[in-house]
Amino acid sequence: MSTTETTEEQEEVVHDDHDHPSDAKYFQIAIILGVLTALEVATYYVDIGPALIPTLMVMMVVKFFMVAAWFMHLRFDNSLFTKFFVSGLVLAVAVYVIALSTFEFWSKG
Amino acid sequence: MSDSATTDHATTTGMSHNKLAMWVFLGSECLLFGALISTYLVYRGRFADGPAPGDIFDIPFTSVSSFVLLMSSLTMVLALSALQRGDIRNNRLWLLTTALLGSLFIGGQVYEFTTFFREGLGYTTSPFSSAFFTLTGFHGVHVSIGILMLMSMFISSLRGTLRKEHSETVEIIGLYWHFVDIIWIFIFTVIYLVPSPTS
Amino acid sequence: MTETTTVDDVVTQPLGVYTRPRGGTGWRDWITTVDHKKIGILYGVAALFFFVVGGIEALLIRLQLATPNGTVLGADMYNQVFTMHGVTMIFLAAMPLSAAFANYLIPLQIGARDVAFPRLNALSFWIFLAGGIVLNLSWVLGGAPDGGWFGYAPNTGIVFSPSAGMDFYALGLQITGVASLMSSINLTVTILNMRAPGMTLFRMPVFTWMMLVTQLLLVFAMPVIAVALFLLAFSRLFGAKFFDPAVGGDALLWQHLFWIFGHPEVYILILPSFGIISEVIPTFSRKPIFGYSFMVFSGIAIGFMGWGVWAHHMFVSGIGPISVAAFSLSTMFIAVPTGVKILNWMATMWGGRIKFSAPMLFAVGVVSMFTIGGLSGVTHAISPADTQQTDTYYIVAHFHYVIFGGIIFGLFAGLYFWWPKVFGHMLSDLVGKWNFWVMLVGFNLTFGPMHVLGLQGMSRRIDSYSPGFGFELWNMVSTVGSFLIALSVAIFVINVIVSAMKARGQAPCGPDPWDARSLEWLTPNPTPVHNFDEIPVVESLDEFWHRKYGTDEDGRIVRVASAEEVCEDGSAVGVHLPSPSFWPIVFASGLPFIALGLIFNLWLTVPGGLLVVMAIYAWIFEPVDDPDAAHGDHDDHGGDEAAADTTEEAPVV
Numbered sequence: 001m002s003t004t005e006t007t008e009e010q011e012e013v014v015h016d017d018h019d020h021p022s023d024a025k026y027f028q029i030a031i032i033l034g035v036l037t038a039l040e041v042a043t044y045y046v047d048i049g050p051a052l053i054p055t056l057m058v059m060m061v062v063k064f065f066m067v068a069a070w071f072m073h074l075r076f077d078n079s080l081f082t083k084f085f086v087s088g089l090v091l092a093v094a095v096y097v098i099a100l101s102t103f104e105f106w107s108k109g
Numbered sequence: 110m111s112d113s114a115t116t117d118h119a120t121t122t123g124m125s126h127n128k129l130a131m132w133v134f135l136g137s138e139c140l141l142f143g144a145l146i147s148t149y150l151v152y153r154g155r156f157a158d159g160p161a162p163g164d165i166f167d168i169p170f171t172s173v174s175s176f177v178l179l180m181s182s183l184t185m186v187l188a189l190s191a192l193q194r195g196d197i198r199n200n201r202l203w204l205l206t207t208a209l210l211g212s213l214f215i216g217g218q219v220y221e222f223t224t225f226f227r228e229g230l231g232y233t234t235s236p237f238s239s240a241f242f243t244l245t246g247f248h249g250v251h252v253s254i255g256i257l258m259l260m261s262m263f264i265s266s267l268r269g270t271l272r273k274e275h276s277e278t279v280e281i282i283g284l285y286w287h288f289v290d291i292i293w294i295f296i297f298t299v300i301y302l303v304p305s306p307t308s
Numbered sequence: 309m310t311e312t313t314t315v316d317d318v319v320t321q322p323l324g325v326y327t328r329p330r331g332g333t334g335w336r337d338w339i340t341t342v343d344h345k346k347i348g349i350l351y352g353v354a355a356l357f358f359f360v361v362g363g364i365e366a367l368l369i370r371l372q373l374a375t376p377n378g379t380v381l382g383a384d385m386y387n388q389v390f391t392m393h394g395v396t397m398i399f400l401a402a403m404p405l406s407a408a409f410a411n412y413l414i415p416l417q418i419g420a421r422d423v424a425f426p427r428l429n430a431l432s433f434w435i436f437l438a439g440g441i442v443l444n445l446s447w448v449l450g451g452a453p454d455g456g457w458f459g460y461a462p463n464t465g466i467v468f469s470p471s472a473g474m475d476f477y478a479l480g481l482q483i484t485g486v487a488s489l490m491s492s493i494n495l496t497v498t499i500l501n502m503r504a505p506g507m508t509l510f511r512m513p514v515f516t517w518m519m520l521v522t523q524l525l526l527v528f529a530m531p532v533i534a535v536a537l538f539l540l541a542f543s544r545l546f547g548a549k550f551f552d553p554a555v556g557g558d559a560l561l562w563q564h565l566f567w568i569f570g571h572p573e574v575y576i577l578i579l580p581s582f583g584i585i586s587e588v589i590p591t592f593s594r595k596p597i598f599g600y601s602f603m604v605f606s607g608i609a610i611g612f613m614g615w616g617v618w619a620h621h622m623f624v625s626g627i628g629p630i631s632v633a634a635f636s637l638s639t640m641f642i643a644v645p646t647g648v649k650i651l652n653w654m655a656t657m658w659g660g661r662i663k664f665s666a667p668m669l670f671a672v673g674v675v676s677m678f679t680i681g682g683l684s685g686v687t688h689a690i691s692p693a694d695t696q697q698t699d700t701y702y703i704v705a706h707f708h709y710v711i712f713g714g715i716i717f718g719l720f721a722g723l724y725f726w727w728p729k730v731f732g733h734m735l736s737d738l739v740g741k742w743n744f745w746v747m748l749v750g751f752n753l754t755f756g757p758m759h760v761l762g763l764q765g766m767s768r769r770i771d772s773y774s775p776g777f778g779f780e781l782w783n784m785v786s787t788v789g790s791f792l793i794a795l796s797v798a799i800f801v802i803n804v805i806v807s808a809m810k811a812r813g814q815a816p817c818g819p820d821p822w823d824a825r826s827l828e829w830l831t832p833n834p835t836p837v838h839n840f841d842e843i844p845v846v847e848s849l850d851e852f853w854h855r856k857y858g859t860d861e862d863g864r865i866v867r868v869a870s871a872e873e874v875c876e877d878g879s880a881v882g883v884h885l886p887s888p889s890f891w892p893i894v895f896a897s898g899l900p901f902i903a904l905g906l907i908f909n910l911w912l913t914v915p916g917g918l919l920v921v922m923a924i925y926a927w928i929f930e931p932v933d934d935p936d937a938a939h940g941d942h943d944d945h946g947g948d949e950a951a952a953d954t955t956e957e958a959p960v961v
Contacts, residue, residue, distance in 0.1 A: 020190060020193065022190075023187060023190055026183060026186050026187060026190070027183070029183075030179075030180065030182075030183040033179055033182075033183075034176065034179070034180070037172070037175065037176055037179060040297075040298065040302055041168070041169075041172040041302075043302065044168045044169075044172075044302065052303075052304070053303060056298050056302050056303060057298070059298070060294060060295060060298040060299070063179075063291075063294045064291050064294050064295065067182055067287055067290060067291045067294065068287070068291060070186075071182050071183075071185070071186045071283075071287045072283075072284055072287045072288070073280075078122070078123070078124050080122060080124065080129070080132075080500070081124070081128070081129070081132040084129075084132045084133050084135075084136040085132055085135055085136050085139075087136055087528075088135065088136025088137060088138070088139035088140060088527075088528060089136075089139045091139070091140065091528055091615060092139040092140045092142075092143030093143070094615075095140075095143070095568055095615060096143045096144070096146070096147040098616075099147060099564045099568065100147055100150060100151065101631070102560070102564070102619065102627045102628060102631045103151050103558070103560070104628075105150060105151065120501040120502065121500065121501050121502060121503040121507075122500055122501055124501065126424040126425065126497050126501055129497050129500065129501060130424070130425065130493050130494070130497045133493045133496050133497065133527055134493055136527065136528065137489065137493070137527045137528060137530070137531050138531065140528050140529075140531040140532050141531035141532075141534060141535060144531065144532050144535035144536070144565055144568075145535055148535070148539065148550070148561060148565075151558060151561055152550075152556070152557075152558075155555070155556030155557075155558075156556075157549075157555040157556060232546060232547070232548060233546070233547040233548060233549060234549070235549055235555055235556065236549045236550060236552070236555060236556050236557045236558070238549070239542070239543075239548035239549045239550055240550070243538070243539070243542060243548065261928075
């Protein structure tokens with residue numbers, strides 16, 4: 001739990017007395033996640049041509065960050081947590097994308 | 110003894126040791142799963158004489174189990190918010206639900222593995238099969254460890270020892286649980302939904 | 309925990325099944341300790357032991373190669389010995405010796421009473437030791453690893469390496485990797501979260517900074533090698549097809565995973581040494597470190613860029629011209645922050661009143677020898693040259709200049725520098741100087757000629773060579789040099805023993821034998837169990853020095869207080885410290901059973917697994933601070949309550 005000092009510092013954030021969103025908010029997030037998943041699965045049935053992979057990636061990233069931001073509370077917590085997590089994430093993506101490139105993964109699949 | 114009561118004033122940054130450690134650990138886990146996913150991506154087209162991923166994946170089935178795991182993140186966060194309100198009963202209920210949803214996911218994975226095996230995809234069939242079972246197996250082990258932790262929490266709650274002041278413990282287990290979920294969000298899209306090579 | 313043992317010794321714990329350890333002095337104290345200082349000493353002892361083991365392996369290699377057609381070792385034994393030499397020196401000697409310094413010094417340098425998770429710290433050590441034991445058990449259980457320290461596939465597969473050696477490699481290193489990961493998370497949290505009041509990040513000593521970068525590299529690099537080792541283990545044990553070219557397995561995958569870990573690993577090894585000499589050089593030059601912020605940022609830059617150069621190990625692996633060009637460039641760039649550091653150390657010495665005590669000699673040794681290794685490294689960055697040098701003794705020469713010249717010299721500097729801090733008496737400086745000069749000469753005789761041998765075309769890893777290629781002279785010189793290095797290590801051991809005997813019955817040396825600068829010297833020598841009597845309030849970089857020195861009206865630096873006035877006397881009582889625990893060693897002792905079980909008989913994994921699971925649950929139910937231990941009336945709790953819970957599952961009983 002972040003301390004009360006940090007909540008006071010973040011005055012631009014809606015002034016909530018407690019750190020975390022309400023259960024109703026969690027349900028809203030879950031519904032959005034569910035809808036996104038349904039859309040993702042729909043691409044299996046509906047042919048959208050070359051837009052397929054970009055669409056899937058966008059939806060995946062949105063889902064990914066919604067869970068991280070809301071359920072894992074990164075939105076509300078100390079930014080150092082986000083920094084650690086994002087460092088790992090960015091490092092992993094960068095390093096492995098480069099490694100896959102040397103396998104000519106992107107051109108040959 | 111609850112450290113969330115004492116750490117706020119005692120640490121330099123105001124963050125609790127435990128939570129910071131968990132986030133550092135999760136950052137580290139990104140590299141672990143990244144390596145496993147890359148291994149799979151390199152090998153997904155190398156299925157030797159065995160089944161190809163595009164032939165064998167059952168997208169509707171995996172969609173359902175992915176949805177189950179996604180919803181377990183909701184119940185996890187509800188368990189936490191219940192405990193933060195001091196609502197022991199609902200906390201217990203949601204902890205158990207989360208563990209059950211997780212078990213359902215694992216059950217689905219066991220079913221999937223058995224089906225694949227019957228269709229001729231053994232662990233040693235091809236680089237693709239080894240990489241697939243290793244990646245999803247590692248994820249499954251992570252989920253199972255999460256279930257163990259949730260059940261430990263649930264039992265401790267039944268014994269009356271999981272109270273409002275321990276909510277940080279549940280929060281940290283929740284972080285782990287959500288992380289395992291977002292890894293699956295990634296796997297579901299990149300491994301299952303992105304069209305795979307067929308034979 | 310002398311303060312906490314005053315109550316009766318036998319107190320039954322909530323579970324009622326065991327008696328909690330209560331400290332003391334004997335071996336029980338050492339196996340249950342959670343004190344970062346004792347764990348640091350344990351790391352140091354284990355690392356020096358493995359250093360000697362790896363050194364003996366090195367001598368065997370040099371004996372075999374001393375003359376053409378050597379017969380000391382057969383080809384198979386030679387493969388095992390050079391593989392284990394590399395593995396032992398890197399994973400069981402250099403890394404844990406750095407961990408020894410990290411454990412002992414980080415809490416002291418940031419003004420803390422212990423690390424963030426004391427029991428986890430003990431667990432890290434015991435797991436590391438378990439991994440070291442597993443690796444070395446291979447000698448008596450069917451043969452040691454024989455695929456080289458970087459274990460290239462498919463050479464490490466069952467076909468080419470049929471003994472169980474590479475299984476021991478995969479599982480043993482996996483275990484030590486777990487230890488490194490735990491320890492790195494622990495120390496990262498410690499550095500970020502347990503600094504004394506006023507100890508901002510930019511007032512931390514350079515040593516602590518370099519250690520922070522090292523820990524972050526470990527956090528992100530260990531999982532990569534973990535995956536590589538899992539793939540190898542699953543291939544060998546369960547027949548997975550990751551590296552089987554016959555069905556499409558790719559040997560390059562191993563190389564990528566290994567070096568994505570392996571190059572950050574180089575900086576994991578070198579940065580602690582850079583940190584050590586960044587403490588030693590200012591102290592013995594009697595000047596503050598030149599360009600503190602440049603030192604810090606170049607360390608961060610090295611850590612960051614260290615992730616972008618791994619494929620320079622693979623220039624001849626067929627990764628394509630674009631990759632080679634890109635990694636050539638990034639490799640040349642990483643020489644820049646390293647160069648910044650070298651220049652800053654020299655600028656620190658420039659105009660200083662330099663005193664060449666033993667620690668300083670070793671530190672200057674690092675600056676000069678590492679520079680040679682760095683320069684030969686730049687020649688590898690030029691890929692056409694690298695193509696000629698790959699897998700020759702030129703490479704061996706290069707990385708020994710970096711690892712021995714850069715790291716071992718640095719660690720010895722640290723040993724001589726902090727010995728009085730840890731043991732309360734000095735090592736003989738005269739013998740230390742002998743130690744240094746013999747080591748320096750021996751080191752250059754051993755590895756200098758290897759440059760020549762490599763350029764003459766001598767391959768690394770060959771077990772013998774025929775006469776007539778012009779290899780004879782330099783190989784003999786190199787072997788003579790290696791025995792000089794052995795002599796220098798013997799001098800060190802004699803120094804340790806003789807100094808300890810001389811110090812017996814004598815009062816400890818003063819609190820500040822070197823006129824040092826950083827916070828750890830605020831505590832008396834040897835460090836009391838509770839570290840600081842009062843957690844210090846920090847006002848500047850080099851806090852300890854600033855408490856001793858001020859300026860007069862003319863702006864000249866004058867001594868304002870003696871060390872005795874400034875230092876604490878270690879007399880605080882009743883300081884609340886985390887209690888010892890059995891469970892770390894119980895947990896760790898399960899792992900060798902699991903490893904051996906996976907190799908020989910799966911049933912063995914059952915007792916191993918049970919030990920681990922039992923230890924985990926017992927650990928969770930064990931309160932970190934023994935509720936029955938005396939708390940005393942000391943009101944300064946500092947960081948230790950924060951150090952309380954070591955697991956995410958807080959005590960629920």
